[in-house]
Amino acid sequence: MQRSVLQQELDQNQEELQRAIDDEHWVRDLPQHLKRDDRYILQPSVTQCEHLVFGRLSFKGFNPDVEKLMKIHDHEEELLAACQREKEQSITEREMAKRYSALVGIISKKFTSKKRRSDAVKDEEDAEMTRAPKMFLKPEENS
Amino acid sequence: MWFAGFSSTSNMETKQLARRVVMPGEKINALKNCADSSKIILGPGLRLEDEDICVAKSGILRFREPNVYWVDSHQTRYVPVKGETVIGIITQKVGDTFRVDIGGSEQASLSFLSFEGATKRNRPDVKVGDIVYCRLLVANKDMEPEVVCIDGQGRSSGMGVIRNGGFLVRTSLSLVRKILNADCVLMKCLGNKIPFEAAVGMNGRVWVKARSNKETIAVANAILASEYMTNEEIKNMCQRLADALDGF
Numbered sequence: 001m002q003r004s005v006l007q008q009e010l011d012q013n014q015e016e017l018q019r020a021i022d023d024e025h026w027v028r029d030l031p032q033h034l035k036r037d038d039r040y041i042l043q044p045s046v047t048q049c050e051h052l053v054f055g056r057l058s059f060k061g062f063n064p065d066v067e068k069l070m071k072i073h074d075h076e077e078e079l080l081a082a083c084q085r086e087k088e089q090s091i092t093e094r095e096m097a098k099r100y101s102a103l104v105g106i107i108s109k110k111f112t113s114k115k116r117r118s119d120a121v122k123d124e125e126d127a128e129m130t131r132a133p134k135m136f137l138k139p140e141e142n143s
Numbered sequence: 144m145w146f147a148g149f150s151s152t153s154n155m156e157t158k159q160l161a162r163r164v165v166m167p168g169e170k171i172n173a174l175k176n177c178a179d180s181s182k183i184i185l186g187p188g189l190r191l192e193d194e195d196i197c198v199a200k201s202g203i204l205r206f207r208e209p210n211v212y213w214v215d216s217h218q219t220r221y222v223p224v225k226g227e228t229v230i231g232i233i234t235q236k237v238g239d240t241f242r243v244d245i246g247g248s249e250q251a252s253l254s255f256l257s258f259e260g261a262t263k264r265n266r267p268d269v270k271v272g273d274i275v276y277c278r279l280l281v282a283n284k285d286m287e288p289e290v291v292c293i294d295g296q297g298r299s300s301g302m303g304v305i306r307n308g309g310f311l312v313r314t315s316l317s318l319v320r321k322i323l324n325a326d327c328v329l330m331k332c333l334g335n336k337i338p339f340e341a342a343v344g345m346n347g348r349v350w351v352k353a354r355s356n357k358e359t360i361a362v363a364n365a366i367l368a369s370e371y372m373t374n375e376e377i378k379n380m381c382q383r384l385a386d387a388l389d390g391f
Contacts, residue, residue: 047228049184052324062353
């Protein structure tokens with residue numbers, strides 16, 4: 001009897017110990033992550049830092065394939081630069097949406113001229129005219 | 144180098160900071176204070192030691208808009224960096240891979256499948272001693288570098304074995320950077336005078352080929368001579384070179 005109780009206690013202790021070890025395993029034993037690290041990006045390549053051009057070059061049609069490649073690279077660069085410029089100069093989408101949401105009512109009023117507005121009224125009248133007066137319709141006897 | 148890789152900046156502090164000679168072990172504390180909101184990109188030669196930015200190379204501190212800093216140094220030993228294009232020489236064939244000398248501390252490996260259009264059946268025609276223009280796929284200080292001759296879409300895009308003669312010259316890494324800088328007029332100037340083709344590897348190897356051996360050597364010498372020249376001097380040199388080739 002006593003033996004079984006002892007055994008039970010031992011088992012429980014073992015289990016607790018195991019759990020403690022497991023918990024420890026699941027916690028990453030790392031020093032506190034520094035906030036400053038997020039401010040820096042490490043870029044080991046000079047090519048990226050200095051924006052160097054593609055290293056394959058050909059001039060005066062010596063190697064047409066390479067010249068085609070050069071043209072493609074140049075075009076990409078230009079596109080990138082143009083995108084950047086546009087981003088800086090143009091109106092943002094948010095700004096545009098804000099302005100339009102305010103303007104849309106005023107502009108729509110301006111575009112629905114008097115004629116249109118009267119048209120709309122007339123249409124309603126016509127509809128009323130063509131509509132038959134409501135009355136009881138006696139079903140036909142077919143049988 | 145004479146042209147700095149940075150343009151005008153409103154921040155006087157960063158302006159003064161850049162273009163300064165720095166030595167390894169120096170801590171750059173001014174970087175911490177400036178550029179409050181945006182992230183700072185630390186290029187080669189700058190290292191993050193706990194909280195400080197440490198210089199790891201001797202050279203000139205450079206800055207480029209909006210927030211890129213790096214150290215510009217004179218160096219001839221290439222340290223492989225992932226994503227850079229280099230010129231390698233095939234030294235050995237080991238099973239399905241080639242060993243390529245890219246000028247680094249260790250030879251790089253190049254799989255025979257990483258050529259355009261290569262399959263297990265259709266092996267690329269590469270021999271020991273060939274020159275390859277390739278891109279570094281793996282560059283780790285603890286691992287052997289690996290190079291490939293295709294881009295992400297499986298196209299060669301200018302890479303692969305370079306054949307049909309030409310001339311391979313070794314230069315310093317800073318000269319390669321100068322040649323490939325968009326502000327440098329050397330290649331455009333030479334290209335206006337002489338039709339030629341070149342492959343410039345970031346490991347300090349430049350392969351050139353023109354119509355004749357004479358012109359090839361002239362172009363190679365012009366490239367080597369331009370290391371410490373200004374744009375004006377380069378223009379003059381190209382003019383003189385073209386005149387000499389024409390026999391004036």
